[in-house]
Amino acid sequence: MLSRTADHLFWMARYTERAENTARMLDVNIQTSMLPQSAQDAEQGWRAMLGISELQSAFDHQYGILTKKDVLDFMVRDTMNPSSIAACLTEARENARAVRGTLTTEVWETQNATWLDMQKKLSSGLLESDPSQFFEWVKYRSHLSRGVTIGTMLKDEAIHFIRLGTFIERADNTARILDVKFHGAKNTMQQGAPLQKDFYYWAALLRSVSGFEIYRKVYRDVITPERVAELLMLRGDMPRSLLACMDEVVENLQQVRNDISADTERFAGKLHAELQFERIEDILAAGLHDTLTEFLEKIFELGNRISRDFLVPLVAA
Template identity: 60%
Template sequence: MLSRTADHLYWMARYTERAENLARLLDVSYQMSLVPQSVASRNENWRAILALNSLEAAFAENYREVNVESVLRFMVSDSANPSSIFNCLRAARENAHAVRGTMTAEMWESVNATWIELRQQNFEHILARGISEFFDWVKLRSAVTRGVTFGTMLKDDALHFIRLGGLLERGDNTARILDMQYHILRQNDDEGASDFYRWGALLRSLSAFQVYRKVYRDAITPGRVAELLILREDLPRSLHACADGIVRMLQLVANKASAETVRQAGVLHARLHFARIEDVLAGGLHEYLTDFMDRIFELGDGVSRDFLVPG
């Protein structure tokens, strides 16, 4: 297929997935901020969200104080913030628009409808209706688009590049969410009962709470949470599952130039497939996740070079 078409489809999927994960991250942060704590520590968590996306400077341009309302406004509907949910969904729609002829009518209509509905609600509406309802809506729209994609698209390269984009983005985002929340949670190690709610919120934000119960049938411990989200290959949002999918998609679309990228994906996959959580934690979780995100970034670079924007 046309490289530019693949590029648009790939980015459409990445931005859709990014918006969804941003909603997940903000939702868990919001839930956690409801757990009793000092104002200072609460605002510290919101600052961490800005830092996670390297957005402190952009935020400071238009906002004075870091608090729940200002950060949510900035991250949800601010059109001046390139990483806001608003702009992610706009970028998803623009990429889809550019190649709408290559997707099924239902798919285009789903992406377009998300954008049309988003445009109709400003931040005040969203707050009035309840911010969590909005996050649910973002997740639902993402799920609808994904469902329509799987349910209607021919299983050809167009679908493979859509999946590749979604998986790379999801792997990166899961790692980011885990990295940030793990860091905050470990800092507040001694807070007892509230920890249960915090770890629970993190698991819920990645749709992994019930899975955790089912898999471990035991109390929630940080080590198991990390194991579940990193190493379980059967949890759809885990790093391992993302790496699995990335390898499979890359094999399906492989061309003459892509051997090195395929190899790198295989390495990434092997490092997850044969890892033990004790070793991961012993080496430092933050270091491990940073390395993972770097490798994902490299893979994205390779995909662009080999397939999407060939020289």
């Protein structure tokens, strides 16, 4: 497969997944911001989300004073923010358009319809009146895109690059969503039993990653931060966990390997093994925030290695 075609497929999937995960992250904050808390705590929650998304400075430069409305506009509507939902769905559609001949008609029409529907949703005022409903729509369109891709495309190199993009992005965003809770509070979970109100925060986080029912099925007990972290990091049977994502990355890398990708496969395999054989107790002892920060650095490096070995090389500045 041509590297340019692989590049478009990889980034089409990444942008679609990024839009969904941005919606999930915003939904966590929308839900938790409605819980009893001071205005300062609420603002810290929004700042933590911007910080872990590496968007704090860009937001401050554009808006100055932080308000919920401005954060939502910045993270949803603002096409100058490359991580906004509008920007991601636009880029996903543009990458799909560039390789229409490689995609099935159903995959292209799904991407194009999502972009068209987004314009209507944003102009209808749905984001202002019911942001959670808008975020549910984003998640639904991402689910639809994945389902149509798996259900209609030939299982060749094209779908492997799509899957690589999906799970590299999902791993990154799952780590960020989990780290939002701990941003700026290293080793929080070693300081004793959580407050009762934390149950509602963790329940909101689990629902944001479609994990609330899964948690109940796996643990059959009260929600604790330790088990939430274990579920989202080390459970291979949890679809959005870091380990599940790395399972898929390693498998799809094997399917597209070439003469120069051995080091990248080893790098991915080592990261996969660290998750596969790690214990949550050891992660907590080292500090969850530090562990997630290190994982984010490694997944970023892995994405760069995949780009170097398979995709269109980045042009040096």
